[in-house]
Amino acid sequence: MAVCIAVIAKENYPLYIRSVPTQNELKFHYTVHTSLDVVEEKISAVGKALGDQRELYLGLLYPTEDYKVYGYVTNSKVKFVIVVDSSNTSLRDNEIRSMFRKLHNSFTDVMCNPFHNPGDTIQSKAFDGIVSGMMVQTA
């Protein structure tokens, strides 16, 4: 399960970021922010090769000693980042994919809300609930 989940706007500012409360929140902010380097690089590399036929899931962005960072980019260039503890070896690529898919679906619901202004931070309770379900549960 994830230790940090973030949604980043097209212009690379955070729309939503949540991490396991027991740990250093700032550190996760930095981790997510630095992972955008790799995301940007991957998007630009793909953009050149395939045009719009693009795989949304970017896979493992980079491993650090303690965490694995996965990325996902929607067609409107909104980025999802999931940070997983390195010691958590039970998570397979497929499970990460399905997490992203769930996140994307919920994000789409948020965007469909006529009272939500795209570009504002996400304050939806439903989205919060979905994210909570994917986070490491801390008793």
Place this chain on the structure above:
Amino acid sequence: MAGSQWELPPELCCRPMAFVALTGLDVVYNAVHRAIWDAFCANRRADRVPISFKVLPGDHEYPKCRTKRTSYEWYIPKGILKTGWMNKHLNLVPALVVLFYELDWDDPQWKEKQSECATKVEIVRTSLQGRNTKVAVVLIQKKTPLPPGEDLVASERAQALCHSCDLSGKSLFVLPHTDHLVGYIIRLENAFYEHAQTYYYTEIRRVKSHKEFLNKTTHQLLFVRHQFKIAFFSELKQDTQNALKYYRTAYSLVHELRAHETNMLEIKTMAGFINYKICRLCFQHNTPLDAIAQFRKHIDLCKKKIGSAELAFEHSAWMSKQFQSFGELFDEAIKLGLTAIQTQNPGFYYQQAACYSQDRKQLALQLCQEVSNYITYKTHYPSPDPLDTQGAGLDFYGQRPWRQGQQSIDPPDAEKEKTGILALQIKERDVPHSELIIALLSNAVAQFKKYKCPRMKSHLMVQMGEEYYHAKDYTKALKLLDYVMCDYRTERWWGLLTAILTTALRCAYLMASIKDYVIYCMELLGRASTLKEEQKSRIEKNLIKVLTNEVPDAEPECDPSSVSAARSLWNDRMALAGSNELTIEVQDYIPFIQCKAKFQSPSFHVDQPVQLQVFLRADCPHPVSFGKLAVSLSNQEYNQWCVAEWSGQEAMSLLPGKTTCYNFSFVAKTEDVGKKIEMTGIEVMLGGDSGRCVFVSWRGAGGDAASAHEALQASRCSRRWGRNIEARQELDWDSLTMQHSTMIISRVPKISVQLSHQPPALTNEMYCIKLTVQSQEEAMAKDVKLTAGLKPGQDANLGQTTHVTLDGSKVCDDSAPSLLPDVPLGELKPGEKLEKCVYVKCVSTGPRVFLFHVAYSIDTTVEGRQIMCKCHKDETVTIETLVPFEVSVKFVSTKFEPLDRVSVDIPFLLMTDILSSSPWPLLLTSSSLQLLTVTSNTPQLQSQLQEVVLQTGECASECFCLRCPPQTNINNTVATGQYLLSWRRNSSSPDSPLIQTIVSLPHVVLEMVPLYIHADLPSFGRVRESLPVRYHIENRTALVQEVEMAVEPSDAFMFSGLKQVRLRILPSSEQEMLYNYYPLMAGYQTLPQLNISLPRCPTFSTQALKRFLPQRIFVKPQGRQLDDASIAAA
């Protein structure tokens, strides 16, 4: 250097090369020997064999060889690897000792020299007792040797020398000291290299042979040691593949060792060494993925082997070193051509190394804090020093100085152990951790910069800045933090920005840097800050303190000792008089006061006051008051009107979250008409004269680093439309737009300009446009000027074909301009009307735009100020120009048949048709012909079109009889002249000028006829009455013409005269033939055919002549007579 404990030994990091000792060379005093030595050691490029050479004296003492153990049965090893072992084999024990000796084959004292040489060899051998080191002899000779086999003396003496020195033939070399020294040296060293390889091979065999004596219970350490040694010898032998294999075995063996707290350091140290060797070789073999995999495995295996908890910082230090040295290996490989990628580059290893160094610092702080709690360093550093090894260093890598060589699980002496740990902790306290961390971070920054990771780079720079902060180097910390702050600000990561700002604020406080302190306070109070309300409140109070020249409270989490130092710094600053003013450009920050300004309108008329509004809003938790608000404009003369100052009664203050609006207005100068007025800046003065003045300044019309995005979001926001009325009362800050410039435009004219004319215009006419100007001003309009004519900016040709004049009495010529500028019209009283006619002559057809620009000046008052305004009114009109009439001209014969050519000296007709296409009636006053070549057949040519009025679509025609004079040259076509028409509009006044239109007459082709015939006959005949017809036949040639003439019979006529005749006509004379025709039938009757032929001129046909002759005649019926019998009979 305290960090050096963790540095890898240099003998581990170097590339092992075969060690060959050279003896018998006197490199100081002997030039020849010096040259030989230089040839060995200079220019050792990659293509030379890998040998490290050393010059040693002939009687050098090599390290003593210990007596070989015959049995390992009772032997208990004391450690894994001796610290001196690698160095011994790299630099002390040679694979080969080469003895240089000067001796020519034909040396006169051969015998003596031979035995001296043998002695020298013996000395070397003795000192190498027990080693397998080879010995070789090189004879330095002055003469070039003969080819092998030819010099019998040489081969014989060589054999003798080998025998006496106990050398094999392969170990004796000759070095002729001649021109090709380097070539000989290269051949020599290749031979040495082979000997060295053999030596290391035997060494490997020797170490391998120990294996059978070992047992797994007591000799575990030896397994590792031996594998390491074999691998190292393989490296010396340059057999890197096998070296890698043995190192790998050694690596797995080292992890099989029984690990406990006492030997953990030794195991990790050796594992680190072996891992380093493996990674290094993998990179060398260009298999970087193997290197990375090995390193990962190494880290995973060792990560948890912390060892003694009291010395946990040692583990972090060791881990840091592991990452650092791998990063260095990786970096080195890249320099040699390996390509790295964004997600796999040395930067990550440096970063991780820095991370472990930070851990080390944390642990050191924790563990050593406890130490310093009950002792102080000076008095209680354990004595005798448990770390002291009497200058000899450690025997084995990774062992504790106070219990070297002990391999038992429990430390033999608990007290010694305690003091040892204490000593290490005290030592650790003095390590400059921050320095180490910063060095690693800056290495990582350089790498990430290279591999396109700007955010990672920023993150590391933040860490560097924080580390400098911990190291109390606040200037450097601020410089770094300030540099990256803007990246986080533009990317709108407020959480991170706030964290950085908080650190920066602490730095600024501790340095007592007022400007920085104020800037960071402002931004931390701003809307981008994610600080809690009470934090903001505290910061705002501090900011107010600084503004009133008081010392602010310390930031939380600052080092207490630094705080007291900072406080005295602040006191000094505050005591200092002067320099109390501070200007802060906040455009690129997100300050706690937001400012937006706008001109009320994008343009103002010069007679209106220019109005502008400044909106201010504070985001801080408490109200802020300010002393002054000033707007600077591009024309500084207006600045005085745009200042709001605290006047004493009413404080200017901003309430948190509320928008305050300030209105300014001023009267623009008339010189600024047509110019833009821009806001160049807005300043808010915080603080007052008593304390410190801080000018917060915005460029342009305000806004800051975040406002552009907020405005964009606000414009997207759907709530804007759904808002209820109450909410609308409050200004929506985000949707406030800035208007930073306005245009001053001229006053609205109060005059009417009317045009009256009768379109369309006709080409070449003097087209009259009547202009009526009427003033509706309340004052006298002075200096009225008219600019009239073709509007500039149209097709350039129109300028050439349009002429404008005020004089309508005559047709203007081509010199008249297309635009009449600034025609003075005098003054206009209120209500007065003025008329003016403008005449336009258009030479070509098509539409044209005409401009009528009436300008004047007038005095007005705006807000009590008298100004003179210039006003103008423009009228434009598009006028189409048409051709008034079409003239068509044709030549016809006297029989009105179209002529394609004109015969000389025979009359013909010119017909002109004038078809009016003008919508207005035209008056044609006269027409005339100007003839060329041809002449009029009538003596006085008179116009048939005088004073004719043509309505639209009507046509006027004229007919002229012309003749071409006989002496004309008939060769080509000739011009016939021009047709002139004078006309004007019928509606125009009689004294308006006439327009002359000239039509060129077409060219005609002339021809000559040899014979001309014409007939004289009455205009009609009457049945049964005689009709005399006289034919005149003229000979136009200079020859006598014979003419045959016959009249064909006709049903309609009887005739008398010569029916068929043949006659001769003299040149230029005429023959007359008379016939009396007697018509028989009434109506149009064809005359009897006259056939004429010229037998001498067969080309000439009757047909050609027939066109001159009348074909038919009208015959009237017989007149009725009263006495006609037949009628009477009827």
